[in-house]
Amino acid sequence: MSGLSVATRFLTPARFVRAFSTTPLARKSIDATTSPSSRPSVKIVEVGPRDGLQNEKELLSTKIKVLLINRLTDAGLPVVESTSFVSPKWVPQMVDATQVMNLITRKPGVSYPVLTPNLKGLEAAIAAGAEEVAIFGAASESFSMRNINCSIAESLTRFEAVAVAAKAAGLRIRGYVSCVAGCPYEGTIAPQAVADVAKALLDMGCYEISLGDTIGVGRPKEIQSMLDAVARVVPVEQLAIHCHDTYGQALANIYASLEAGVRVVDSSVSGLGGCPYAKGSSGNVATEDVVYMLEGNGFSTGVDLDKLINVGAWITAKLGRENGSRVARAMLAKRRNQ
Numbered sequence: 028m029s030g031l032s033v034a035t036r037f038l039t040p041a042r043f044v045r046a047f048s049t050t051p052l053a054r055k056s057i058d059a060t061t062s063p064s065s066r067p068s069v070k071i072v073e074v075g076p077r078d079g080l081q082n083e084k085e086l087l088s089t090k091i092k093v094l095l096i097n098r099l100t101d102a103g104l105p106v107v108e109s110t111s112f113v114s115p116k117w118v119p120q121m122v123d124a125t126q127v128m129n130l131i132t133r134k135p136g137v138s139y140p141v142l143t144p145n146l147k148g149l150e151a152a153i154a155a156g157a158e159e160v161a162i163f164g165a166a167s168e169s170f171s172m173r174n175i176n177c178s179i180a181e182s183l184t185r186f187e188a189v190a191v192a193a194k195a196a197g198l199r200i201r202g203y204v205s206c207v208a209g210c211p212y213e214g215t216i217a218p219q220a221v222a223d224v225a226k227a228l229l230d231m232g233c234y235e236i237s238l239g240d241t242i243g244v245g246r247p248k249e250i251q252s253m254l255d256a257v258a259r260v261v262p263v264e265q266l267a268i269h270c271h272d273t274y275g276q277a278l279a280n281i282y283a284s285l286e287a288g289v290r291v292v293d294s295s296v297s298g299l300g301g302c303p304y305a306k307g308s309s310g311n312v313a314t315e316d317v318v319y320m321l322e323g324n325g326f327s328t329g330v331d332l333d334k335l336i337n338v339g340a341w342i343t344a345k346l347g348r349e350n351g352s353r354v355a356r357a358m359l360a361k362r363r364n365q
């Protein structure tokens with residue numbers, strides 16, 4: 028602290044990000060005093076049942092997965108990514124994708140997207156009644172090979188076929204770009220490489236592109252530079268940010284994304300998660316922490332934090348894991364002391 032100038036010491040987080048921004052995206056003012064009725068909303072895409080569970084070694088019962096999804100929607104989550112129609116040889120935990128989709132209670136107004144890497148996955152997703160699918164590419168060649176066994180160019184050709192068929196069946200399509208701030212195999216990834224894949228997904232008809240810091244190495248200024256490059260080719264209103272918290276940068280990166288105008292945030296209840304094909308990709312940012320930050324900074328999420336904390340406490344107990352949400356841990360301790 029002593030090395031900082033007086034002016035810097037008194038910067039609020041929002042002003043701090045603005046003061047050090049050199050990039051062209053207009054930073055949006057975030058005012059915590061905005062009245063509740065006029066609060067801008069942020070859509071949270073809950074990825075716990077998919078990204079959160081895909082790396083779990085022990086197979087979780089279908090019943091628990093279904094209960095998890097239902098309880099997350101009861102807590103007010105508007106989008107719950109529910110499962111993946113991928114090869115069970117590659118991701119064994121997602122073997123019951125069809126049963127999960129058949130057994131969940133679908134709430135009106137809630138979306139239940141599922142991952143589909145190819146036409147085989149899409150056909151199974153449609154048969155299971157999916158109304159929204161996600162295609163998932165990467166900005167890194169090595170990660171693409173390890174994750175979906177093909178180059179970026181081949182993946183885009185595959186996704187194009189999936190997108191055409193999905194649109195013909197009346198499905199909405201979301202796109203992912205992984206490794207937007209770094210790759211476990213290649214290191215630094217150029218923002219332009221991210222922008223190129225994001226644009227290709229947009230052109231295929233994705234209504235939203237989620238930018239994944241798969242191994243959580245990005246820092247706010249790097250995330251902003253990446254967003255600047257992507258926002259030149261994809262409207263910022265169609266971007267989502269997907270942070271893993273491996274290096275403890277996730278909330279800062281989400282805040283920087285909000286300042287850049289992003290209003291969709293992916294997160295996972297109690298910070299569950301990690302990609303099996305990204306060494307060092309620990310948990311996603313915890314939904315509880317994101318909700319706490321957003322609601323305290325002038326945004327509305329529609330999520331009931333108390334209910335969400337109960338869901339996180341329940342699923343971590345089922346998995347025998349420590350709760351990865353610092354907010355949940357603090358609030359559960361407070362409850363115990365009351």
Ligand SMILES: CC(C)(COP(=O)([O-])OP(=O)([O-])OC[C@H]1O[C@@H](n2cnc3c(N)ncnc32)[C@H](O)[C@@H]1OP(=O)([O-])[O-])[C@@H](O)C(=O)NCCC(=O)NCCSC(=O)C[C@@](C)(O)CC(=O)[O-]
Binds near residue numbers: 114115175
């Ligand atoms: C893409 C493939 C299938 C290519 O895998 P492949 O081995 O090249 O595929 P293939 O076409 O040669 O088929 C091999 C076998 O898989 C079967 N198969 C083929 N497709 C399917 C399917 N859809 N559903 C079920 N089975 C399938 C196919 O029928 C065949 O079965 P066999 O004849 O050997 O018995 C494979 O690499 C795969 O499934 N990868 C998925 C990996 C994955 O799910 N990773 C995690 C999600 S990405 C992520 O987490 C990042 C993200 C999105 O969260 C954002 C971020 O954090 O950055």
